[in-house]
Structure formats: structure tokens, C-alpha cells
Amino acid sequence: MERTDTAAGAGVVMSMREAVASFVHDGATVSLEGFTHLVPTAAGHEIIRQGRRDLTVVRMTADIVVDQMIAAGCVSRLVSSFVGNSSAGSLGELRRRIERADPAPLAFEEYSHYGMVCRYLAGAQRLPFYPLRSYGGSDLPGVNSDLRTVTSPYPGPDGEPERIYVVPPVNPDVTIVHAQRADRRGNTQLWGLTGVQAEAVYAADKAIVVVEEVVADAVVRSDPNRTLIPAHAVDAVVVCPRGAHPSFAQGYYDRDNAFYRAWSHISKDPERLREWLREWVYGTEDHAAYVDKLGEEFWAGLAVGEALSEPVDYGRRL
Amino acid sequence: MERTDTAAGAGVVMSMREAVASFVHDGATVSLEGFTHLVPTAAGHEIIRQGRRDLTVVRMTADIVVDQMIAAGCVSRLVSSFVGNSSAGSLGELRRRIERADPAPLAFEEYSHYGMVCRYLAGAQRLPFYPLRSYGGSDLPGVNSDLRTVTSPYPGPDGEPERIYVVPPVNPDVTIVHAQRADRRGNTQLWGLTGVQAEAVYAADKAIVVVEEVVADAVVRSDPNRTLIPAHAVDAVVVCPRGAHPSFAQGYYDRDNAFYRAWSHISKDPERLREWLREWVYGTEDHAAYVDKLGEEFWAGLAVGEALSEPVDYGRRL
């Protein structure tokens, strides 16, 4: 009964350049997810290099890569629940856009984290809305008309009809996530913080999975519960080691906290920000060049030791 | 920064007898979950031994253990989406109750699988309802008045208001699940088919986790993504090897397909069924006695070979 695998030609492994050119179009709604961990930075940089325009970016934690994409002129609308440089300070470009429309305005749809999670949940499940116990009394519905209420058809605890807020689905044209590993057909395994990546991929029309490495089929199949994103939901697999820098990949490299702190200063000065983009994004052909430019000594500083999981036994019929 | 563990006395490990006596009361709503895999059979048998009455049993696939609990007089109401002996035939007692109220009626709330999943999702999230794209045109809402509709506050694809079915939350008094392993505080790891166990536990007021083995804290902590049920959601950990028989525990023992086939015959004859209960449930002091009675030769027939997962690297700071 062991089956023959599908032909290698059926695989979806492609370069970052090809994946972005194929699936990220001007005017598209693009979700980039990864909650501090596994941020798809390299994909954001390639979007900048290819000069995409008028994107709606959907990302729970709009952080450095979003500030860079905004500064590069790729983004006209942002849907987010946290617009800050982690705990390290501010996003200079984003603040200038929102506070002073400098050098151009930025449309902003503001949510809370769970509001965003629920939008992805509704998107993945193709539901017309998703209910949540947030927003009662908040000023957010006053500035975001997509936060609405429905009345439950079941009586509340006091016997009276119960109202609850709902959010609409988000169905991005393309979702891009970063993960530790996948097989060549896109069965994707990630561990550590897994955030909302599976939901963001299922919500999307197309999905690009960027991985630290493509592994043998047997590795993935030895632990099918670790596959959070099955191949049927993936359109492109891009191999891009260290593609989450300055964020981290659990077990592969640590977070570059110094760069997070530096970004608050870099982004505060528009000219310095543009110089940074010229040197590190436009000035590098691809992420491999960016990695080389940082140098081996730099990467040694982010190296981590080994801490292997204990295996579990899936068993086999005797 | 490594912390001292909480005192051993804070643990929640207890015997099955103690757990059932503490958390399963007459008249309670009891969820037993495990989709063919990891069915909490031993817990059902202990409920029978303790003579619980008037239970509402909530279980997606009402199978052998439910038929046994009904036959033992424990159950007055069943909430389920599949009432059959897997693919092996019928549940004799359940059919007699529903078809002929013989020897007593059984109240039955019928759902589809996803309807049940959504009831658990709403329960776990403490939502007043959960929407799903099922039931339009079905006769089920005609016999189950808890299947209702709401109108989405967002326009549908055609611009018109969109109606969708919803189900109410289920919040069992107690949920009982079976798993491969937990630590002594209840951080529970299961693999293979994981079904709706986490949601059923989070939906409940109290939760009993029955495990094949309690493992050292270090085993659980070597792979925190494998913990599908954290300790904060668990009230009792019961160590009960082979407690899922005749279903299986991936990597521990295989399914007893012969018993599934036999049950269709046993349960067809009320006297034979009662004789089976007398011998195998009332006649055994606890599940260990049931296991012994089956004998080592029997268990050797359900033994499985080893198929270990490849470890993943969580990394450690150098």
C-alpha cells in the first residue's frame, strides 16, 4: 500500500523572487504573520526590492518589517492590533505617516489582538463573522465601523437577549509566514511560538511558506502532529535560512535585540531610514546577500545551543 | 531564575475511583471525548461501578462505552453526532432505547460532527453561540430547537444580508479525556488523532485527564508544543494504563477490532449485554483488574512496534 510519491515536478519549491513575483501583486491584501517569533522579514524585503505598491498589509504586530515596507512606499493601508517596535520603542516611519501624513497618509484599521485572531479564524473557516467578548465600551468601534454587534438567539445568563461584538473575516490575497521546516510539497512544521500562522494561511487565497530548511519527507512524516500547515494549503515553499532576522527561529538562531533597539533610532530619522534601506535591502540582491553582508561573526553571536525534544512513539503495526 | 516547583501536595494525581467520586455526580452533564482514538472507556466503567444516575452524556461518537453506560442505567440524555458501533455495526442498547423505549426512553439531542465541535468551541471560549455553514435545509433543526440562525451584520457576497446557523455552547460539569501522558500537575500531551479533546476540557467546569503514564516534568518540558491541555485546565490526573481499550492509544497499543465486531452481537441481546457488564465491569474491582482478566497473551496481540518521532531542537541560550 505504500504509495509512489507525486512527481518532483509537482513540488512547489521556488525562489523568494519567484514567489513574490507570482503571488504578491500591486494593490493586493498581504498578510504577514509571526508573533515576534518567525517574522517573515526576508519576504518583506523582497516585496520592497520588487517595488510593490498600494498593498494592504495585515499583521497583528506591525513591527520593523512593516515600518520598512511603509518607508519603501509599498503600503497604503495597514490592518493591525499593535503598531510598535516590540518593547524597544517606536516605529518612526509609521508614526510620521499617521501623526503627520509625512510624507504621505497611511490608512489604518485598528483592532485588538484577539480581534485580529478572530478575523483570521473567520477567514479560515469562511464564516461571515466571528463573535468575541471584546470591545464593549471601547472607542475602537467608533473609529472602525467593521466592529459590529449581533444579538444571540439564545437567552443570556439573566434570561435576556445577549449582544456580542463580531468582526468580519479577513481573506488575504496572499499570506506569507516563516517556519523552521517543510517538506518539498509544503507540509510545514513549526514549533515554539506558533501564533496565528495556520489560520492566516488557511484564510488566504494563496500562501507562501518561507522555511529555514526543506527536509526529507521522512522527517515530516515521523511526526505528523507537528505539521501545522498541510501541503494542501500551501502554494509556494521558499528556502531562506535566517529569513526571520531580526526576529528569531526557535532552535535555529536567537533574536537580534540590538537591532530592535537600533531601529527606534534609525527609523526616527527619515534620511537615515532611507540610507538603511539603500544599503541593506536595495543594496542586497537577495536575502543570501543580506546574510553574507552581516557576516559569520555576527551570526555566531545569535547562535543557540541544542535542546532536543524527547521523541514520542507513533507505533507501527507488527 | 530556575524556579522551585510547587509542592508535591499541589499535584492532582488521584485514583480513578477518587476522580469519579469527586467530579461525576448524579444528574451531571458529562463529556467523554476521544474520536475513535483514546476513548475514555475505563472512566465510563468506573462511572458504571459507582452507579451514577441521570447523567447527560455529551460525546461526538457515541459508541461502545456509551452503549454500556446506557445499559447500566447511568444515562438519561445523550448529546451526540454519531450513534453507532464505529463501522462494525449497531449499538443494541441505544437502539432499543430510542426505537422502542425498551426498557426506558432515552432523550437524544442530535447534531452533526461539526455542530458538536462548534458547541465545544463556543463552550471553551465562553461564547453565547458559534456560527457554522451547516444545517441549511436539514431536518435536524426541526427536531433540535437549539439549532438556530442569526443574520450577519455584514452584507453577503451578493450584497444582501446573510443568514447562518449557530449552535449554543456546551459547558459540561465535567469532561473526561484519555491521553498518552501528563506530568503530575496535569500538563497533558497527546499525539496521533487529537480530536476535540482540548476544546472539551476547556469547555468544562472540571476536567479529568486519564493517562497511560505520568512522566517526569523534564519529558513534558522538552516539548511544550506537544502539551495540548495545560495544567491550569486540569483538575484530576488519573494513571490508568490501557484505559482506552477497546479503542487504542497511538504508540501504546492497537485497537481491539474483534471486540468492536463482537459488541454488535453482545449488545443485540439484552441479557447477554447485562451478563457482559456483570463479568467485565461490576465483576472487576477497577481497570487494573479488567486488564489482568484479559491476560497478557491478549495484550500481546494488541502490541505495536516502535516508530519514534524525529526530535526537534528548541535551542538554549549560550
Added chain:
Amino acid sequence: MTTTPPDTGTTAPGTSVTSSELLSVVASRELAARRAVFAGIGLPTLATELARLTVAPEIEVVYESGVCGAHPSHLPETIADAVLISGAEAVLSMPALFGYVLQGGHIDVGFLGAAQIDRWGNLNTSVIGDWERPEVRLPGSGGAVEVMAGSREVFVVMRRHNPRSFTEFLDFCTTPGPDRALAEGIRPRGAGVTRVITELGVLAREGVGDQLRLVATHPGVTVDQVRAATGWELAVTDRVATVPPPTAAELRLLREDVDPGRVYLR
């Protein structure tokens, strides 16, 4: 009724064709170029595995238990068989399987069975008789309501083709097709049942608004035989085809590669 189903008398390999073989082969052909298939165990297992070896090499079978991309060491006995899990590409939780995969629209073809089917492809798996006090209590929906609501199209394989199963009025509609959903003002996703494969032939249906029509019969079966075996006034296509019998290659693959132990090839 004097219908003699074609060649069901013997199971000796290489000589005549069993009912299971015939239904599996015909169903496998309908899977040409389909990719994601939601299937139960039994005839759908045979059909999907044969299709993988013939018309649909890239087929991915998704099981209700949550398994995607199984590579079983043995023929599975249930949709939750341990051999489907070990070596699989992914195993999903129930919320992910039903919410993201099925309701999310990732299934091309769902296989369903039923005790009763009507001309619109609505299905009954709940009761024979009245729901409150049925003559026969059947298992109920399982995930069938969701397979119908979420799959692009649904194939039904029914061994027995008779007026009790192919009925004008269902005793109970467990699993509605899209026409019934629309009548209630609920927007369906898929086309509903598009193929019904039986011991007598193949019925087909285009989608919303269309009813099942007889499009092909097995060799030796007449249109009148199918009409007589159907509990409603059966629509028949202009040119009813004859189902090409299983080829030697199809039978060899089925018997030697897919189910050499004849677990399902009864």
C-alpha cells in the same frame, strides 16, 4: 424485479468482476484530475487508491479523523486506524479539519453513503420511520452534513439500487443538498451530489437546480431496469452510455496492489 447485476456471482480473481470491484473501478475513473478527496473507509478507499495509480496520481485523501496525506503500512480498517496516522503528512484537530479544511473549501470531492437518497441528492442517515420513535435508528450525520456543505462536489456510492433507498421522499433529511439550503435562504458552497454510482449504473447531477439523471448503465442493464429500481420518476439523459467494464489493468491494480488481502473486495 428481475434485474441481474452484472457478473456478481463469483469473487475468483481474473475471472468475473465482483460488485465491489465494479463500483471501485467506476468511482476511481470519476476522480480523474481531482486532487483533494474526503473519503471514508471501504469502497472509497479502493476507489481513491486505484485512482492514485491511474487517473489521479496527485490525489490527497483527507479523513474525517483528521489525517491528511496518509502513507499506511496496511490497508486501514477504520478512518482512525493507527496505520493511517503513523507516517502521515499531517494530523489535524477536529476544529482544524472541519473548520479550515472542509468548511474552508479545500475539498474537491467528498464521498458519502446514505440509507436513502432523493432526486436532488439529499441524504438520510438518521432514521427509517419517524425521528421521535424510529423503526430503525441509524448512526446519524457524523460529518456528512459538513462534507455536503463544504465540498465542491459529492460522490455517493450505493451498493443497493432499489426504491427503498432511491426514494421520492426521505424519511428524514439529515444531509441536505444545496437546493434545500437555498430554499431556506442559506447560501451553500458546493454543488452537492454530482455522481451516484450503483450496481446498476451512474446517475449524474450538474449542481444547484438540477436533479439526478441516469447517464450510464452497466453492460446488460437496461434503462427500464434502473427506472424500476428507482423510487421517483427517474430523469434519463438523451443518450445513455454503457459503462465500459473494468479493464484488465484496472482489475490487476485493484487486486494485486490496492487490496491484495481482499479486505474490501468482497
Added chain:
Amino acid sequence: MTTTPPDTGTTAPGTSVTSSELLSVVASRELAARRAVFAGIGLPTLATELARLTVAPEIEVVYESGVCGAHPSHLPETIADAVLISGAEAVLSMPALFGYVLQGGHIDVGFLGAAQIDRWGNLNTSVIGDWERPEVRLPGSGGAVEVMAGSREVFVVMRRHNPRSFTEFLDFCTTPGPDRALAEGIRPRGAGVTRVITELGVLAREGVGDQLRLVATHPGVTVDQVRAATGWELAVTDRVATVPPPTAAELRLLREDVDPGRVYLR
């Protein structure tokens, strides 16, 4: 205003007490007998870790990133720090963390910060000025709306106690307490903010319908000083207590066991 916060001048261990030490110690005491605490990084880290060593040995810290039961090898720098993940008891997805743990009601105390707070414990973390064209765009809610809606009670630790932060009218209400929710007809779960710990003292609030009241001041701080630093007409309890200063034992644990590298003990 001539307020001199108590002993904030020097950070030399063993001599005087820093503001961070004071706030951490006072917050840790409020966690007595609490179990499940939702906390960010910084002062809440110090408070929860000190509480574990003193008044709440069974405390479980849940992080917004999905980590439950962390056993970090180093003091974490963010809520997503890799050292929180390696060796943790569980790491949950965002839907599970927010849906099952927070909204599901498993959090006893949630820690929140804010740019502005009002007398009802409503919080602003979105903007200073007008939302459409703000003077300062702040990060926004993150999960704060959910922490407030889902936790049994919420503690707020604010280093600076002044009328701009403790304001009669929020520039924007990002995160409403239960009173605002009820006014809109939405049923809240928890009590909202029940403790506000600042450089001047402790404000407390019972729950729905109650407003923040000054219940204690640090040694050397007068009620009038706190009134002057608060942007609304501050309610004051009948007998304002004096916060007992950090004990030698508390300070030793904080300095030697919790944060020996003085990462957060600025």
C-alpha cells in the same frame, strides 16, 4: 508640585530602594494566593517572580505569546523570548491563548499598563490627541482589550503618577472596564481594574459601579500630594494606610534571586 517620591535617588543594593524595587514589591504582595497571572515583561516579571518566592508559590504566569508555565534559563527580555519557550510546560497558539485561556476565564489577575487611566479604570494605549490625526500614535491595544475583558481582575502598575496619565477624560478609550461595557449593554466577565500601584501609593476599586479610591500611600507621601497628582477629584478611603516599606527579605530575593543582573531593576 513638590512631591518627593520615596527614596528613588540611588540604585545601590542594600542601601535605598529604587522605584522599580518599590513597585515590584508592592505588586508582589497583591498577588497573595493568586494562581493564574497574565503578565508582560518588566515590572510584572519582577512582581510575579517575587510573589512566587513569597506569597504565591503556586503562581502560573501566562504570556500573551502563548507560553504557560515557563522555566526560563535567563531573565526574559520580551514576552516572546526564546528562553521562555525552551523548558516551558505548554506553548499555545493564539486562538487557544486568547479564546480558551483568556476569554475562557482562566486568568485570575491580568497586568496592564497604559498611557492614560481614568477613575473607572478605563485605559488608553492608542493615541495622545485625536485618533484620526494624533499628537502621538501609541502602539494600541495588543491584547489589552482581551486581558481586561477576560481576567477576573486587572492590576495596573504605573511608574509616573501625574494628571496627564491619571486623567478625568481619556483621549481615547482603547480598553474599557466593565462599567463602560455595561453602559453599552455588553456583559463583561471580570471586575476590571482593582489595583493601581504607582510611585505615590495604591488605588483600589471593588468592581462594577465602584471607582478607584486611594487606599494607601508610600511612607512620606501625603494624601494631598496624591490628589494633586491625579487628574480627577480623587476618592479617598476613610483610613488611608501607609504602605509597609519593602522588607530586607523581599529586597534580598528581588536583588539576588529574581534579577541579579538588574535588567529591570533600574
